[in-house]
Amino acid sequence: MINIKDLHKSYKMGSNSLHVLKGINFSVKEGELVAIMGSSGSGKSTLLNIIGMLDNYDKGSYELDDILIKDLNETKAANYRNKFLGFVFQSFNLINYKSAVDNVILPLYYQGIKRKEREKTALDYLDNVGLKNWASHLPSELSGGQKQRVAIARAMVSKPKVLLADEPTGALDSNTSSEVMSLIQKINNSGKTILVVTHEEDIAKMCKRIVKLKDGVIVEDKKIKQKVL
Amino acid sequence: MKELFEKDTWQEIFGSISKNRVRTVITMIGVLWGIFIYITLSGTAKGLDNGFEKAFASISSNSLFVWGQYTSLPYKGYKARRGIRLKVGDVEIIKKRVPEIEFIAPRNVRGVFGSSGGNVVRGSKTGTYAIYGEYPEYIKIATSKVYDGGRFINENDMTFSRKVCVIGERTLKELFEKGEKPIGKFISINSITFKVIGVHKFVQGGGFGDDGDIYIPFVTFKDLFNSGDNVGFFMMSAYKDADVVKVEKEVKSVLKDIHNINPDDEEGLGAFNLGKVFNDTLNFVNGLSFLSLIVGLVTILAGVIGIGNILLISVNERTKEIGIRRALGATPRQVRNQILIESIFLTLIAGIIGIILATIVLFSINYGTKDLTDFPYTNPTVPLRFIFGALFLMISLGCLIGMIPAQKALKIRPIEALREE
Numbered sequence: 001m002i003n004i005k006d007l008h009k010s011y012k013m014g015s016n017s018l019h020v021l022k023g024i025n026f027s028v029k030e031g032e033l034v035a036i037m038g039s040s041g042s043g044k045s046t047l048l049n050i051i052g053m054l055d056n057y058d059k060g061s062y063e064l065d066d067i068l069i070k071d072l073n074e075t076k077a078a079n080y081r082n083k084f085l086g087f088v089f090q091s092f093n094l095i096n097y098k099s100a101v102d103n104v105i106l107p108l109y110y111q112g113i114k115r116k117e118r119e120k121t122a123l124d125y126l127d128n129v130g131l132k133n134w135a136s137h138l139p140s141e142l143s144g145g146q147k148q149r150v151a152i153a154r155a156m157v158s159k160p161k162v163l164l165a166d167e168p169t170g171a172l173d174s175n176t177s178s179e180v181m182s183l184i185q186k187i188n189n190s191g192k193t194i195l196v197v198t199h200e201e202d203i204a205k206m207c208k209r210i211v212k213l214k215d216g217v218i219v220e221d222k223k224i225k226q227k228v229l
Numbered sequence: 230m231k232e233l234f235e236k237d238t239w240q241e242i243f244g245s246i247s248k249n250r251v252r253t254v255i256t257m258i259g260v261l262w263g264i265f266i267y268i269t270l271s272g273t274a275k276g277l278d279n280g281f282e283k284a285f286a287s288i289s290s291n292s293l294f295v296w297g298q299y300t301s302l303p304y305k306g307y308k309a310r311r312g313i314r315l316k317v318g319d320v321e322i323i324k325k326r327v328p329e330i331e332f333i334a335p336r337n338v339r340g341v342f343g344s345s346g347g348n349v350v351r352g353s354k355t356g357t358y359a360i361y362g363e364y365p366e367y368i369k370i371a372t373s374k375v376y377d378g379g380r381f382i383n384e385n386d387m388t389f390s391r392k393v394c395v396i397g398e399r400t401l402k403e404l405f406e407k408g409e410k411p412i413g414k415f416i417s418i419n420s421i422t423f424k425v426i427g428v429h430k431f432v433q434g435g436g437f438g439d440d441g442d443i444y445i446p447f448v449t450f451k452d453l454f455n456s457g458d459n460v461g462f463f464m465m466s467a468y469k470d471a472d473v474v475k476v477e478k479e480v481k482s483v484l485k486d487i488h489n490i491n492p493d494d495e496e497g498l499g500a501f502n503l504g505k506v507f508n509d510t511l512n513f514v515n516g517l518s519f520l521s522l523i524v525g526l527v528t529i530l531a532g533v534i535g536i537g538n539i540l541l542i543s544v545n546e547r548t549k550e551i552g553i554r555r556a557l558g559a560t561p562r563q564v565r566n567q568i569l570i571e572s573i574f575l576t577l578i579a580g581i582i583g584i585i586l587a588t589i590v591l592f593s594i595n596y597g598t599k600d601l602t603d604f605p606y607t608n609p610t611v612p613l614r615f616i617f618g619a620l621f622l623m624i625s626l627g628c629l630i631g632m633i634p635a636q637k638a639l640k641i642r643p644i645e646a647l648r649e650e
């Protein structure tokens with residue numbers, strides 16, 4: 001599903017250049033649940049951004065479902081993101097003046113799907129995360145766990161090939177963290193490829209594979225026995 | 230463009246607008262105020278224009294009055310301080326020597342300028358009214374109308390010194406019973422019996438004259454008041470395209486020549502150039518219209534810039550939201566269009582409210598002044614093309630100004646917007 005070869009990325013900071021990713025080789029098969037770990041500055045977020053087409057890379061290649069993703073213009077990147085990828089963020093990133101269902105609708109809106117159909121689809125996905133009764137609530141009326149579940153529903157509604165979760169439990173207590181991770185496992189069990197960036201060991205253990213980054217290179221890549229919730 | 234017709238586009242826009250209600254309202258006030266000022270001012274200018282036109286309507290707008298006064302300079306053996314009396318015979322000479330004159334009517338009057346009017350009696354009813362000696366030409370210069378069924382003085386009345394008169398509406402009311410037909414009835418003026426041949430509709434505007442005035446043939450007036458060939462004043466109108474200021478000069482110089490007045494004497498003849506006053510007034514009103522146009526446009530511009538400014542701030546505040554939208558698959562075009570439509574929508578709504586408010590104000594002023602006949606203000610309207618022009622301008626400006634925040638929104642890269650604080 002994801003095929004990354006010799007990926008390099010550096011940021012220019014004035015006259016200095018910061019080499020963040022120094023030759024990453026990394027591939028993910030369909031249906032995998034991968035935890036990407038590393039301390040801050042290890043390059044894990046940069047890697048996720050590149051996979052998420054939110055950032056460009058300098059050297060190497062990145063293929064998503066056999067499509068080479070390189071030097072996309074903004075419009076194309078937006079279309080690919082919309083079709084191929086679902087994002088879950090640490091701080092949920094819901095639009096605060098839109099109700100839960102309207103937040104979930106948004107990717108479908110940008111796909112140009114008809115109104116009735118996307119409302120129905122969005123409600124179905126909210127139902128899947130157990131929040132159908134909260135559909136008309138604003139994010140401010142939801143708990144942290146509920147917000148993240150809305151965000152997951154939003155990420156899944158466009159039927160992406162890959163779900164990218166950047167510290168999905170970073171802002172949650174351990175109980176709600178388990179709730180959210182259980183949901184992610186459930187989605188993964190239905191066949192979806194999922195990448196989770198985290199720095200928490202016990203969250204990583206709920207995945208099926210752990211990739212550790214340090215100073216821009218992969219230092220460890222192992223399959224583990226998943227802690228099923 | 231198809232975004233314009235989608236419910237979702239509008240939901241998005243209402244969502245983001247209502248999120249910042251106070252700010253949105255304050256911004257809109259800027260544009261609203263601009264268009265309000267513009268419409269109110271140009272409507273007022275138009276109202277004044279109409280008002281003046283109405284005020285001048287009783288007399289054709291290129292007319293001129295000339296009368297004799299006292300000379301201030303000696304000339305050809307005549308001393309200064311000599312009284313000048315205009316004569317009926319002057320008419321032919323003026324007509325011959327000033328070809329720009331279309332009509333000229335010598336007039337005499339009793340009852341204004343200090344003289345006593347005519348004592349008018351009908352049965353047991355009496356009154357004192359100003360009596361005018363008129364030539365048939367008068368009705369062509371003055372645009373006052375004679376009511377249906379009646380007529381003005383004609384050539385035959387002049388030839389036969391007929392004792393006929395045209396009375397005013399007030400005279401009619403005061404001397405006749407309600408509903409009584411005056412035409413063909415008789416009234417007596419200074420003990421002489423006159424037949425009523427018409428009733429004139431009086432229109433305020435010429436300075437003197439009112440709705441009680443009685444017009445009789447000039448020659449009959451001569452007999453009645455023993456005025457000989459003397460003329461109280463000439464009333465004349467120039468052809469439409471003539472320069473009224475030049476005509477006044479020419480008429481005066483002809484009269485000075487006839488009456489042996491020093492060409493440099495400014496006192497011998499008096500004149501009131503209604504055409505000049507009319508033109509000056511018209512210029513004033515045109516200036517006012519132009520001023521209102523400029524003021525309005527500048528205010529609208531300022532308002533639109535205000536909207537651009539607010540949207541710019543709003544884009545800054547919504548960086549994160551725009552980033553989220555981009556991450557979820559919004560294309561740059563969709564982001565730009567949303568901001569542009571927001572800008573145009575705000576401008577347009579503010580503009581329309583401004584137009585409505587201005588219309589209400591203009592209507593109220595019109596309503597409040599409609600009974601004040603002295604106040605030159607009638608039917609203040611703004612041509613539709615001005616309004617549509619203003620709306621079009623606002624949309625264009627809203628579009629142009631909206632480009633700045635839209636362009637700024639385009640520069641937002643999702644990765645930067647989403648970076649955790």
